Amino acid sequence: xxxxxxxxxxxxxxxxxxxxxxxxxxxxxxxxxxxxxxxxxxxxxxxxxxxxxxxxxxxxxxxxxxxxxxxxxxxxxxxxxxxxxxxxxxxxxxxxxxxxxxxxxxxxxxxxxxxxxxxxxxxxxxxxxxxxxxxxxxxxxxxxxxxxxxxxxxxxxxxxxxxxxxxxxxxxxxxxxxxxxxxxxxxxxxxxxxxxxxxxxxxxxxxxxxxxxxxxxxxxxxxxxxxxxxxxxxxxxxxxxxxxxxxxxxxxxxxxxxxxxxxxxxxxxxxxxxxxxxxxxxxxxxxxxxxxxxxxxxxxxxxxxxxxxxxxxxxxxxxxxxxxxxxxxxxxxxxxxxxxxxxxxxxxxxxxxxxxxxxxxxxxxxxxxx
Amino acid sequence: xxxxxxxxxxxxxxxxxxxxxxxxxxxxxxxxxxxxxxxxxxxxxxxxxxxxxxxxxxxxxxxxxxxxxxxxxxxxxxxxxxxxxxxxxxxxxxxxxxxxxxxxxxxxxxxxxxxxxxxxxxxxxxxxxxxxxxxxxxxxxxxxxxxxxxxxxxxxxxxxxxxxxxxxxxxxxxxxxxxxxxxxxxxxxxxxxxxxxxxxxxxxxxxxxxxxxxxxxxxxxxxxxxxxxxxxxxxxxxxxxxxxxxxxxxxxxxxxxxxxxxxxxxxxxxxxxxxxxxxxxxxxxxxxxxxxxxxxxxxxxxxxxxxxxxxxxxxxxxxxxxxxxxxxxxxxxxxxxxxxxxxxxxxxxxxxxxxxxxxxxxxxxxxxxx
Numbered sequence: 001x002x003x004x005x006x007x008x009x010x011x012x013x014x015x016x017x018x019x020x021x022x023x024x025x026x027x028x029x030x031x032x033x034x035x036x037x038x039x040x041x042x043x044x045x046x047x048x049x050x051x052x053x054x055x056x057x058x059x060x061x062x063x064x065x066x067x068x069x070x071x072x073x074x075x076x077x078x079x080x081x082x083x084x085x086x087x088x089x090x091x092x093x094x095x096x097x098x099x100x101x102x103x104x105x106x107x108x109x110x111x112x113x114x115x116x117x118x119x120x121x122x123x124x125x126x127x128x129x130x131x132x133x134x135x136x137x138x139x140x141x142x143x144x145x146x147x148x149x150x151x152x153x154x155x156x157x158x159x160x161x162x163x164x165x166x167x168x169x170x171x172x173x174x175x176x177x178x179x180x181x182x183x184x185x186x187x188x189x190x191x192x193x194x195x196x197x198x199x200x201x202x203x204x205x206x207x208x209x210x211x212x213x214x215x216x217x218x219x220x221x222x223x224x225x226x227x228x229x230x231x232x233x234x235x236x237x238x239x240x241x242x243x244x245x246x247x248x249x250x251x252x253x254x255x256x257x258x259x260x261x262x263x264x265x266x267x268x269x270x271x272x273x274x275x276x277x278x279x280x281x282x283x284x285x286x287x288x289x290x291x292x293x294x295x296x297x298x299x300x301x302x303x304x305x306x307x308x309x310x311x312x313x314x315x316x317x318x319x320x321x322x323x324x325x326x327x328x329x330x331x332x333x334x335x336x337x338x339x340x341x342x343x344x345x346x347x348x349x350x351x352x353x354x355x356x357x358x359x360x361x362x363x364x365x366x367x368x369x370x
Numbered sequence: 371x372x373x374x375x376x377x378x379x380x381x382x383x384x385x386x387x388x389x390x391x392x393x394x395x396x397x398x399x400x401x402x403x404x405x406x407x408x409x410x411x412x413x414x415x416x417x418x419x420x421x422x423x424x425x426x427x428x429x430x431x432x433x434x435x436x437x438x439x440x441x442x443x444x445x446x447x448x449x450x451x452x453x454x455x456x457x458x459x460x461x462x463x464x465x466x467x468x469x470x471x472x473x474x475x476x477x478x479x480x481x482x483x484x485x486x487x488x489x490x491x492x493x494x495x496x497x498x499x500x501x502x503x504x505x506x507x508x509x510x511x512x513x514x515x516x517x518x519x520x521x522x523x524x525x526x527x528x529x530x531x532x533x534x535x536x537x538x539x540x541x542x543x544x545x546x547x548x549x550x551x552x553x554x555x556x557x558x559x560x561x562x563x564x565x566x567x568x569x570x571x572x573x574x575x576x577x578x579x580x581x582x583x584x585x586x587x588x589x590x591x592x593x594x595x596x597x598x599x600x601x602x603x604x605x606x607x608x609x610x611x612x613x614x615x616x617x618x619x620x621x622x623x624x625x626x627x628x629x630x631x632x633x634x635x636x637x638x639x640x641x642x643x644x645x646x647x648x649x650x651x652x653x654x655x656x657x658x659x660x661x662x663x664x665x666x667x668x669x670x671x672x673x674x675x676x677x678x679x680x681x682x683x684x685x686x687x688x689x690x691x692x693x694x695x696x697x698x699x700x701x702x703x704x705x706x707x708x709x710x711x712x713x714x715x716x717x718x719x720x721x722x723x724x725x726x727x728x729x730x731x732x733x734x735x736x737x738x739x740x
Contacts (some may be wrong), residue, residue, distance in 0.1 A: 015739070042439045060381035106517040110505060115496070122510035133517055135480060135505040147436035147476040147503055193720035 043297055045365040047222050048090050049154070050155040050293040050366040056218050057094045060152050061105055063216070067091060067152045069132070070110040074160025076121045079258065081130075084109045087153055087222075088334035089132055112145055133223045140164060142206045146214040154211055154221045159228045161226040163270035164203045167195035170268045179259070184231075184269045186240030193234070199271040212288035215369040219288065227296055230275040238356040242318070243269060245345045249338050250330075259334055269322075271331035276363055289367040296360035303354070311350065315343040338354045413734040415669055418460050419462040420663040420736040421523070426588050427464045430522050431475055433586070437461055437522045439502070440480040442511040443529025446491045451500075454479045456522055457592075458501055477502035482515055484508065485594040510534060512576045516584040524581055524591040531596040533640035534573045537565035540638045551631070553617045554639045556603075556610030563604070574652045582658035585739040593658065597666055597733030600645040608726040612688070613639060615715045619708050620700075629704055637699045639692075646733055662725050668729035673724065681720065687712040 069087060073079040077098065088107050095104055111122060113336045115138035126134050139145050141156070169177030170192065177195040179185070185193040211221055226239075234240040250264045276296060283289055303309070319339045326335045346353060393558060422514060428436065439457060444450040458477050465474055483509035496504050511516050511526070512534045539547030540562065547565040549555070555563040581591055596609075604610040620634045646666060653659055673679070689709050696705045 062677075066520060085714055108517050109522075115493045119506065123485045123489055123506075126508065133507075133515060134509075135507045136489065136493070136507045138496065139504075147478050147504060171493075346517060 026245060026299040027260065043224055043295065043362070045368060046295055047224075047295065047364060048086070051087060051222070052094060052222060054366070054368055055091065055094060055153070055220055056290045057091060057105075058098055060216065060217055061095075062154075064105075066106045066108055068108045068110065068150055069153045069155065069156075070146065070151055071136070072110055072112045072145075072156040073162070074111040074113050074117075074122070074155060074233060076118045077125045078165065079157070080111060080122075081125070081127055083155055084132065085130070087155060091153075109133070110135050110137045110146070110151075112137040112139065114140060122178075132322065142203050144210045148213055149216045151215045152213075152219045154215060155220070156222070157224040158226065160204060160207065160223055161200075161271050161273055163196070163199050163234070163272055164206070165199065166268045166270045167192075167199035169195050170253075171266050178265075179268055180265050181247065182244075183250065183264070183267050184234075184240070184271070186237075186243050186264035194274040197274070197278065199217070199270075200274055201278065201282050204279070205286060208283065208286040208289060208291060212286065212369065214256050217369055219369045220292070221365075221367040221369075223247060223365045223367070225363055225365075226273040226277075228273045228275050228362055229296075229360045230277045232275075233355065234273065236357045237273075237361060238353045238358075241349065241353055241356060242342070242346065245342060245349070246338065247340045249345065250334075250370075253334060253337065263330065267326075267336070269325070273361070279363065279365060283367060285313075285367075289369055292366040292368045294365045296362065296363045298358045298360070299362035300358060303358070308350075308354065311343055313347065313349050315339060318342075377579055378647075383676065384473075400506055402576050408455065413594055413665065414456065416665055417594075417665065417734055417736060418456070421457060421460045421590060421592070422464060424662045424736070424738055425461065425464060425523070427461060427475075428468055429588055430586065431469065431472070434475075434522075437477045437480055438478045438480065438520055439523045439525065440482055440507070440516065440521055442482045442515075442524060442526040443532070444481040444483050444487075444492070447495045449527070449584075450492075451495070451497055453525055453527060454502065455497075457525060461523075478505065478519075478710060479503070480507045480508040480516070481507065482505075482511060484510060484696070484735045507574045511580070512573050514580045514583065518583055519586045519662070521581075521585045521652045522589045524585060524589070527594040528596065530574065530577065530593055531570075531641050531643055533566070533569050533642055534576070535569065536638045536640045537569035539565050541636050549638055550635050551617065551621060552614075553620065553634070553637050554604075554610070554613035554641070556607075556613050557605040567644070567647070569640075569647065570644055571648065571652055574649070575656060578653065578656040578659065582656065582739065587739055589739045591735075591737040591739075593735045593737070594644040595733055595735075596641075597649075597731055598643045598645050599666075599730050602645075606727045607643075607731055608723045608728075609643075611719065611726060612712070612716065615712060615719070616708065619711045619715065620704075622702060623707060629700060633700065639697075641697070643731070649733065649735060653735075653737060659739055662736040662738045663736045664733065666733045668728045668730070669732035670728060673728070678720075678724065681713055681717050685709060685716065688712075715731070 023350075043280075049137060057067075067088075069084055088109075092104065095102070096317065111119075111126075111134065113119075113122075115136070119136045125137060126227045137145050137298045141159070145151065167177070168311055169175030170179040176189070176191040179188055179192050181190070182188050183323055215221065228234060228237065235244065247264065250259070250267070251261070253259055254261045254264055276294065280291065280294075303313045323335060323339070330338070397738040437458075439454055441450045441454060454731045458479075461475065463478075465472070479502045481496075481504065481518075483489075483492075487508070489508065493504075493506060496506070496629075507515050511529070537547070538546030540549040542548055546559070549558055549562050550559050552562070555566045585591065590592045597606060598607065605614065617634065620629070621631070623629055624634055646664065650661065652663075653661055693709070694707060696708065700708070
């Protein structure tokens with residue numbers, strides 16, 4: 001079941017940013033982000049190796065004494081602190097090896113997320129003993145965030161599957177992409193999936209255009225993201241099953257007259273898992289980045305017949321990440337009921353969920369600015 | 371009465387940071403910072419002129435295509451946005467004049483305050499249409515905040531009178547600086563004032579040492595701050611009268627047994643208005659900055675016999691800035707009573723308050739990194 005978590009960091013939605021639940025309380029994202037941590041760690045060694053091999057610290061430090069890193073879509077922590085420190089450690093080893101007589105560079109880390117993200121919690125959690133200067137940058141990473149040629153390493157984990165807005169046509173009765181009775185493209189018409197794919201492609205293209213300006217030549221982007229093998233149906237993934245459950249619960253509530261069916265039709269989750277083929281195609285069209293390394297993995301290799309995820313814990317986790325988006329569209333008591341019933345429903349289909357396709361649903365990419 | 375406001379932005383206290391009241395509500399600092407805005411504007415033209423004359427954009431832009439600005443102690447806005455835009459406008463005019471054929475540089479603005487500051491409110495208030503990239507930097511400006519040689523212009527308005535901690539000896543019965551029955555050095559023994567002066571000198575020295583590392587040669591610091599003519603008693607200033615009122619109210623409450631006298635003795639406001647003589651002496655000892663220009667002003671020239679400040683409005687303003695500090699030391703209902711009675715007390719002495727010394731109680735300094 002832990003595979004579900006790939007989709008659960010929420011940073012964008014159609015009507016503007018809806019960040020993860022802030023604060024440090026029981027239901028907060030801060031306390032429910034360990035799934036992301038473990039999933040991201042699956043690719044850690046390969047990412048470290050790519051940075052170690054490809055980042056030419058000698059050339060980067062010829063024009064600046066400071067190495068600037070950014071985590072785009074960092075949420076409220078704490079995973080971002082480990083990720084940034086990890087990259088700094090890799091760079092420090094490179095500096096010690098290749099520039100043994102030079103002073104160690106200074107590091108500056110920019111933590112980015114939507115302006116509505118809980119930066120207060122993030123800032124209070126930054127490790128007091130750290131090896132870098134810290135700054136927060138509010139704004140959408142689908143646009144410019146930093147001055148020209150000012151960044152050396154950009155990291156973005158479980159963020160780029162969040163679209164900048166709901167794809168076009170989903171909420172239009174006259175469109176072939178009208179997504180009646182669903183809240184996602186899983187199990188929907190091909191036109192719906194295509195609308196999602198188009199929006200995702202435009203968003204990644206905007207992301208790369210902005211980064212192409214901001215990253216120095218030789219600088220690197222590391223992306224860890226939700227993925228899907230080319231040609232596979234999203235409904236074969238545990239997340240797809242979960243979105244279908246959510247839609248079915250909302251339609252049940254509509255039948256009782258507490259909300260209208262139109263309200264359900266007008267709600268769509270702006271999240272898309274692209275295949276490596278789609279990803280590579282957008283990067284190649286952009287023409288500013290080389291793909292240094294890429295790979296797919298099973299983000300939950302520890303999940304076995306004997307090891308299961310506690311469903312209550314899991315739904316708390318999903319809720320911390322997604323509740324804000326539902327709350328913008330539905331009344332609070334409807335959202336409460338939806339998540340309560342979700343736990344019951346997912347428990348009922350836990351065997352199917354656990355046996356859902358899990359290989360290659362996480363991808364990582366290391367891109368280098370030409 | 372508006373002269374009081376010089377002392378009312380609260381950023382530091384002994385037991386750690388106590389920021390101004392956050393949010394956008396009625397009692398928030400955001401809605402009660404117009405006094406600071408007007409006061410800071412008194413020196414605006416002279417500051418603009420100093421930047422225009424002394425900032426050598428040609429030389430600054432030879433090593434960077436980005437001009438980096440920082441507002442140290444920015445609170446939650448909105449004054450900081452006007453101040454930063456104003457400096458950018460001055461620089462843009464210089465660039466158009468001296469580098470007419472070069473592309474306009476990009477600007478990056480760092481908004482700094484204590485980690486406990488309400489950055490969420492600040493970030494939501496940043497003008498969406500702006501000419502700079504924005505970042506927030508949590509941390510005390512009495513230590514390092516930025517990489518070496520990374521800043522071009524630093525601005526700090528009504529922040530540097532806040533000490534990093536309560537001066538030594540004030541809360542020690544055996545010290546000659548024991549500040550019994552008072553919450554500030556106004557009307558206190560000379561040893562108390564001296565303890566404040568020493569702490570302020572150490573703090574400014576730390577501030578300058580950190581900035582000396584962070585600011586490029588030729589870069590500029592603009593400081594607008596509470597001031598006092600050399601040799602003048604703080605009790606002659608309206609703020610001094612107000613602090614004495616606060617102490618007297620707290621002692622009254624102690625007499626009724628609701629708090630102890632020891633609790634009042636253990637509370638001291640960490641704020642100090644230095645004279646130009648003291649300021650210049652610390653800058654000269656630091657040896658990294660030239661004083662480009664300096665001046666003193668009456669921050670409330672609009673206050674006349676016919677124009678008065680509404681006392682209720684004024685106490686709301688003081689409360690938004692100071693309440694957090696009192697709340698850390700006293701129970702909420704004691705603080706409520708203190709501010710309610712403060713309004714009554716200040717109304718009773720409004721004639722004395724309005725006729726208090728007002729000239730030269732604001733100073734501005736423009737320093738240039740050698």
